[in-house]
Amino acid sequence: DAMVIQNPRYQVTQFGKPVTLSCSQTLNHNVMYWYQQKSSQAPKLLFHYYDKDFNNEADTPDNFQSRRPNTSFCFLDIRSPGLGDAAMYLCATSRTNLGLAGAYNEQFFGPGTRLTVL
Amino acid sequence: AQTVTQSQPEMSVQEAETVTLSCTYDTSESDYYLFWYKQPPSRQMILVIRQEAYKQQNATENRFSVNFQKAAKSFSLKISDSQLGDAAMYFCAYRSDAGNNRKLIWGLGTSLAVNP
Numbered sequence: 001d002a003m004v005i006q007n008p009r010y011q012v013t014q015f016g017k018p019v020t021l022s023c024s025q026t027l028n029h030n031v032m033y034w035y036q037q038k039s040s041q042a043p044k045l046l047f048h049y050y051d052k053d054f055n056n057e058a059d060t061p062d063n064f065q066s067r068r069p070n071t072s073f074c075f076l077d078i079r080s081p082g083l084g085d086a087a088m089y090l091c092a093t094s095r096t097n098l099g100l101a102g103a104y105n106e107q108f109f110g111p112g113t114r115l116t117v118l
Numbered sequence: 119a120q121t122v123t124q125s126q127p128e129m130s131v132q133e134a135e136t137v138t139l140s141c142t143y144d145t146s147e148s149d150y151y152l153f154w155y156k157q158p159p160s161r162q163m164i165l166v167i168r169q170e171a172y173k174q175q176n177a178t179e180n181r182f183s184v185n186f187q188k189a190a191k192s193f194s195l196k197i198s199d200s201q202l203g204d205a206a207m208y209f210c211a212y213r214s215d216a217g218n219n220r221k222l223i224w225g226l227g228t229s230l231a232v233n234p
Contacts, residue, residue: 031220042209042224043163050220088161094220105213106153107222109163 003027004110006091012116013081021076021113023091032074033107034066035090043090049074050096078115086117120145122212124225131200132233138185139195139228141210148172149215152186152193153222158206166208169193171215197230205232 004025013019023032030051035043047056049068063085065077078085092107121144131137143152154166169177169186177184181198197204210225 040207040227040229042226045221048220055220090163092163096220105151105220106165106168108165111160111162114161 004091004093004108006089006110006113008113009111010114010116012118013078014118015083016080019078019081019115021078021089021091021115023074023076023110024072025091025093025108025110026072027093027095027108028071029093029095029108030071031094031096031105032068033090033092033094034064034074034076035092036085037088037090037112046076081115081117083117086115088112088114120147120150120212120214120223122210122223122225124208124210124228126228127226128229128231130231130233131197131204133200133202135200136196136198137200137230139197139208139210139230141193141195141225143191143193143210143212143223145191145212145214147214147216151213151215152184153211153213154182154184154193154195155209155211156204156206157209157227158203163209167195200232202232202234205230 007022033048034046037043046060067075090112091110094105094107123142150171152169156166157163167179183196185194207227209227211222
């Protein structure tokens, strides 16, 4: 089945130690998103890639960066994790269909990576 | 800017009963999409149902249906014959159809408990 895969599912890191989370997809979608979600809150969009174009949210800290080496893979790099960065990180994908009526472009989510910062 | 409001942080329903989750939104646009997403305790977010603003007919997916009131900017979700597996956080989301908008505007969510 086509899907969005996130690895690892659980990640423990130390305060200030860089960490990378990965996302891959078999849906061949051209848009990939990274969200941060804290307990009982709505997901907060960090950034997204439209094809190779990177789109950062204005309030995303510089500590968070992303790479998309190809259509299938996207990485979230946290350069110096702080205690406040402990959260669930969700990857999502969607496909844009310019000019097609009824193109919902809904987002498909991976299972998430739970990050713990010690 | 668009906003999405879910006024019920928590709801509960008895198994086999019907429950309605409310969602209102604010926008000046005429073309947009609305979604309900479900996030069970396992945390994978899945799409429950979607609605195009230009469609007057309310969307239905098995036991899930919406009451879309465009003039009132209301988009409620009705779950019929509730099952234990319906227990989850439910998020209402809005996406503009302007340009090539790719972002969702999220409500704060409603936590639904299903009592046996």
